[in-house]
Every structure is written in structure tokens, then in C-alpha cells.
Amino acid sequence: MRVLMTSLAVEAHFNGTVPLAWALRSAGHEVRFASQPALTEPITAAGLTAVPVGTDHTHNEFVRDLGGELTGFYRDIDFTGRNASLFDLKAANLLLTATFYAQANNDSMIDDLVDYARFWKPDLVLWEPFTFAGAVAARVTGAAHARLLWGPDLFLRTRSRFRQEIERLPPQRREDALAEWLTWTLERFGSTFDEEVVTGQWNIDQMPAGIRVTSGQRTVPMRYVPYNGPSVVPDWLRAEPRRPRVCLTLGITVREKAYPSMVSLDDLFAAVADLDAEIVATVDAGQLADVSSVPDNVRVTEFVPLHALLPTCAAVVHHGGAGTWSSAVAAGVPQLVVAGMWDNVYRAERLAELGAGIYLPPHEVTPALLRDGVQRLLTKPSFAEEAARLRDRIQAEPSPAEVVPALAELTAQHRHVGS
Numbered sequence: 001m002r003v004l005m006t007s008l009a010v011e012a013h014f015n016g017t018v019p020l021a022w023a024l025r026s027a028g029h030e031v032r033f034a035s036q037p038a039l040t041e042p043i044t045a046a047g048l049t050a051v052p053v054g055t056d057h058t059h060n061e062f063v064r065d066l067g068g069e070l071t072g073f074y075r076d077i078d079f080t081g082r083n084a085s086l087f088d089l090k091a092a093n094l095l096l097t098a099t100f101y102a103q104a105n106n107d108s109m110i111d112d113l114v115d116y117a118r119f120w121k122p123d124l125v126l127w128e129p130f131t132f133a134g135a136v137a138a139r140v141t142g143a144a145h146a147r148l149l150w151g152p153d154l155f156l157r158t159r160s161r162f163r164q165e166i167e168r169l170p171p172q173r174r175e176d177a178l179a180e181w182l183t184w185t186l187e188r189f190g191s192t193f194d195e196e197v198v199t200g201q202w203n204i205d206q207m208p209a210g211i212r213v214t215s216g217q218r219t220v221p222m223r224y225v226p227y228n229g230p231s232v233v234p235d236w237l238r239a240e241p242r243r244p245r246v247c248l249t250l251g252i253t254v255r256e257k258a259y260p261s262m263v264s265l266d267d268l269f270a271a272v273a274d275l276d277a278e279i280v281a282t283v284d285a286g287q288l289a290d291v292s293s294v295p296d297n298v299r300v301t302e303f304v305p306l307h308a309l310l311p312t313c314a315a316v317v318h319h320g321g322a323g324t325w326s327s328a329v330a331a332g333v334p335q336l337v338v339a340g341m342w343d344n345v346y347r348a349e350r351l352a353e354l355g356a357g358i359y360l361p362p363h364e365v366t367p368a369l370l371r372d373g374v375q376r377l378l379t380k381p382s383f384a385e386e387a388a389r390l391r392d393r394i395q396a397e398p399s400p401a402e403v404v405p406a407l408a409e410l411t412a413q414h415r416h417v418g419s
Contacts, residue, residue: 001029001030001123001124001408001411002029002030002032002120002121002122002123002124003021003024003029003030003031003032003122003123003124003125003126004032004033004034004051004116004117004120004122004124004125004126004134004137004143005017005021005031005032005033005034005125005126005127005148006033006034006035006113006125006126006127006128006131006133006134006137007033007035007039007127007128007131008035008036008057008104008105008128008130008131009035009036009037009038009039009056009057009104010039010104011039011042011229012251012321012322012323013128013130013150014035014039014042014043014046014128015042015227015228015229015323016128016148016150016206016224016227016322016323016326017033017126017128017148017150018046018048018227019225019227019400020126020148020204020222020400020403021033021046021048022047022400023399023400023401023403023404024404024407025048026401027401027404029404029408031048031049032048032049032050032051032120032122033048033049033050033051034050034051034052034053034113034116035050035051035052035053036052036053036054036055036056036057036109037052037055037056038056040052042229045229045230046227046229051116053108053109053112053113053116053133054106054107054108054109054110054111054112054113055106055108055109057103057104057105057106057109058103058106084158084161086165089158089161089162089165089166090162090166090175092158092162093162093176093177093178094175094177096178097177097178097181098177100130101130101132101178101181102181104130104131105130105131105132105133107185109133110133110136110137110185113133113134113136113137114136114137114140114141114189116137117137117138117140117141117143118140118141121141121143122138122141122143123143123144123411123415124143124144124145124146124407124411124415125137125138125143125144125145125146126145126146126147126148126204127145127146127147127148127200128147128148128150129147129148129149129150129153129155129200130155132182132197132198135196135197135198135200136182136185136186136189136191136197139186139191139196139197140186140189140190140191142415142416143415143416144201144410144411144413144414144415145200145201145414146200146201146202146203146204146220146407146410147199147200147202147203147204148204148206149203149204149205149206149207150206150322150323150326151207151322151343151347152207152211152212152213152343152346152347153203153205153212153213153215153217154213154342154343154346156198156199156203156213156215156217157213157215159178159198159199160215160216162176163176163195178198179193179198182197182198199217200217201218201410201414202217202218202219202220202410202414203215203217203218203219203220204219204220204222204403204407205219205220205221205222206222206223206224206326206397207224207326208224208329208390208393208394208396208397209393209396209397210350210354210390210393211347211350211390213346218410220403220406220407220410221397221398221403222397222398222399222400222403223394223395223397223398223399223400224326224329224330224394224397225330225399225400226306226307226323226326226327226330226331227307228305228306228307228323228327229305231305231307231308232305233305233308234301234304236299237304237308237309237312240312241278241312242278243276243277243278244276244277244278244314244315244378245277245278245279245280245312245313245314246272246275246277246278246279246280246313246314246315246316246317246374246378247280247282247306247309247310247313247315247316247317247318247333248268248272248279248280248281248282248298248316248317248318249281249282249283249306249316249317249318249319249324250263250265250282250283250287250318250319251318251319251321251323251324263319263338263362263365263370265281265283265287265288265290265291266290266291266292267365267366267367267370268281268317268367268370269281269291269293269294269295269298270367270371271367271368271370271371271374272295272297272298272317272370272371272374273295273297273298274295274371275297275371275374275375275378277297277314277374277378278297278299279295279297279298279299280298280299280301280304280309280313281294281298281299281300281301282301282302282303282304283300283302284302285302288300306323306324306327306328307327307330307331310327310328310330310331310333311331311333313331313333314333314334314377314378314384315333315334315335315336315374315377315378315383316328316333316334316335316336317335317336317337317338317370317373317374318335318336318337318338319337319338319339319344320337320338320339320340320344320345320347320348321344322343322344322347325337325344325347325348325351326394328387329351329356329387329390329391329394330391330394331391332384332387332388332390332391333387334356334357334377334383334384334386334387335348335351335356335357335358335377335387336357336358336360336370336373336374336377337351337357337358337359337360338360338361338362338365338370339359339361339362340361340362345359345361351390354386354389354390355382355383355386356383356386356387356389356390357377357383357387358373358376358377358383360373
């Protein structure tokens with residue numbers, strides 16, 4: 001079958017799709033990956049065929065131009081759907097549609113993606129869960145389509161609660177910015193909107209049991225396989241560490257995009273300076289520019305593949321990003337997570353509830369608390385034991401290669417031949 005995969009041009013979101021793309025290609029299926037031009041090099045570096053569509057999105061510039069006000073609002077609104085008020089639900093729907101969804105899926109991208117899908121006629125479109133352009137292209141061409149999740153499905157849980165709550169309101173107050181935007185978009189192609197354009201026809205979920213969020217949607221579980229981009233194992237990583245090794249990372253997305261770090265490097269370095277441990281900090285020159293000093297026990301490296309580093313680590317300290325969190329879980333490493341917004345908080349809280357790590361809200365962080373947290377991860381055996389149990393849950397899920405037959409079967413059920 002022909003599979004068209006798509007993601008907005010954010011490398012961290014793309015990385016979570018690569019193992020399944022390889023599995024489909026290895027099984028003999030034809031795979032093309034469509035995104036904005038900024039993602040073309042990462043796509044081809046992963047050994048995949050790139051289809052550049054439209055112009056690059058401007059979401060990150062839009063956030064930067066607001067001087068951080070929008071990122072503050074992102075942190076303040078409950079996007080998880082757990083304790084959200086009606087105000088939170090309506091604000092999230094309106095804010096994210098205007099500043100994120102429609103910015104990241106700009107008109108030129110959607111137009112080009114639909115044109116390419118009409119030309120290539122894919123059987124299946126797999127889309128990163130914020131890349132609604134993929135659902136639009138599938139709806140217009142009759143292809144089967146599914147969301148490929150890189151994190152817990154908080155979006156769909158929040159969406160379901162939002163729809164339930166607005167149904168209780170008078171008709172004139174049932175504004176749904178996401179549905180309105182997608183309705184207008186589909187009308188340009190002579191097609192119509194329904195909720196399947198938001199939910200996909202099914203999900204492919206890479207979260208392990210205990211972390212996965214159930215939504216009532218048809219779900220194909222799939223094992224998370226770390227992919228960190230083009231990688232080289234450095235010489236120093238070819239030998240066992242002489243002291244417990246701790247990875248300290250703030251993530252590439254935080255480094256390259258508009259979102260501010262949840263914790264300062266000075267605080268992190270102060271926390272680990274006197275620990276009897278080898279600290280590997282994956283930070284670049286820009287992040288180090290405002291750091292007063294680097295402790296003697298800290299090795300600074302701009303990049304090292306986490307799938308090679310983390311299995312040698314006794315603990316990891318990070319910002320809660322999906323790729324870092326999942327790579328640490330796959331390696332069975334206890335985590336200290338400083339997370340402040342969106343699904344990062346949910347993953348960090350569940351990790352702590354399961355006993356496999358520690359969650360620190362950003363407003364509570366001090367060097368002393370960070371140091372105490374790392375020390376506990378290194379000295380309390382239960383953290384490593386629970387992290388190993390969580391790793392085993394990931395390993396119990398079907399591999400990307402093992403889910404390919406299920407995807408072919410679902411495609412045959414959902415594809416509209418001749419559309």
C-alpha cells in the first residue's frame with residue numbers, strides 16, 4: 001500500500017514517527033513523508049523520501065513576537081482535561097486553534113498536501129496529532145487515516161470534555177474554533193467536516209500501559225523505539241562510567257524554539273556540583289552563555305544520542321519532553337522531571353505516582369531540592385526497580401514491525417476507493 005506520513009516542521013515531533021516509517025518501508029510498502037521545507041533535511045537524513053509542501057510555519061516566530069506572554073498563557077491554562085474549567089476548555093480551544101493549529105498547518109501547506117495526495121493517491125495517511133493537514137488530505141482524497149501519537153492523548157480527552165460542556169450551553173454560546181477552522185478549510189476543497197477529521201479513524205499509541213490515556217477511540221498499541229536523528233557514538237561513551245552517570249538535558253526543542261526553559265542551568269549545575277557522579281549535560285554554547293561556571297564533574301556536550309547515552313545512566317534530569325521521557329522509560333532509567341505545561345506535566349506526575357521518578361513543578365525548584373532529588377534517585381533502589389518495571393511495559397507492546405499488518409487491515413476497512 002501507499003502510505004503518506006505527515007508532521008508539522010518540528011523535529012522532535014517527526015522523530016517519533018521514524019521507526020514506524022522504517023517498519024512500513026521494510027515490509028514492502030511505499031512511504032513518502034510530507035512536511036514544510038524546514039523538515040526536508042531531517043526527513044532525508046532519516047533515509048526517508050521527503051515531499052516538501054507549502055511554506056514554513058511561523059508559529060515559533062509568532063510566540064517570540066509576543067515576548068513570552070503566550071507561553072505564560074500556555075502554562076496557566078489546563079490543557080490536560082483533568083481539572084479544567086469551562087473557561088479553560090474554551091480558552092484552550094480558541095487559543096490553540098488561532099496560535100498553534102492554524103499557524104502550524106498554514107494554508108499553503110494544506111493546499112500543497114491536498115494537491116500531492118490527489119496526485120499520488122495514498123491508501124493511508126498517518127499524521128502527527130497536531131498536523132490536521134493530514135486529516136484534511138485524507139478526507140478530500142478518500143484515504144484511510146490515523147493519528148500517530150507521540151504522547152498521552154490529552155488532546156482528545158480535552159476535546160471530548162469540551163464538546164460535552166458546550167452542549168450544555170445555549171446554541172449561541174457553543175463556539176468551536178477548531179471545528180470552524182477545519183470546516184472552512186475543507187469547504188475550499190468541496191469537502192465537509194465531522195469529528196473524524198479531529199480524531200482520525202484510529203490511533204497508533206506509543207505510550208506504555210499505565211501512562212496511556214484511553215479515549216474510546218480505536219487504538220493500535222505500539223512499542224516506543226527511540227530515534228534521535230543522525231547519531232555518532234563518542235569515544236568517551238565506549239567505556240563503562242567510573243561513577244554513577246547522570247544525564248542532564250533541557251531538550252533540543254526548548255533549545256531551538258520559542259519556549260523558555262523550566263529551570264536555569266545555573267540552578268542545575270549548583271545542584272549537582274558536589275555530587276559523587278559524572279554529569280553529562282547536553283547543552284550548546286547559547287545555553288551556556290549566561291552560566292557563571294561549569295562544575296568539574298560536568299561533561300558538556302552539544303549532542304549525544306539519548307538511545308546510546310541513557311542505558312549507561314543511573315538517572316536523568318530533564319524538562320519532560322516526550323522524546324526524552326520516552327527514551328528514558330525505554331532505557332529503564334529513573335527520572336527527575338521539571339515540567340510546567342501540557343502533557344509534560346501529566347507524564348511527570350504519572351511517573352512519580354508509579355514510583356519511577358520525581359516530579360518538581362518549576363515554581364518549587366531550588367538547587368537544594370534538585371540536589372536532594374538526584375541524590376534520592378541514585379541511592380534509593382525502589383526508583384530503579386520501578387523504572388525497570390515501566391521499561392518492561394514498553395517492551396511488552398508490539399514493535400513497529402509487528403503492527404504493520406494491523407495497519408494494512410484497518411486501511412482496507414476505511415479507505416474509500418475511487419474518491
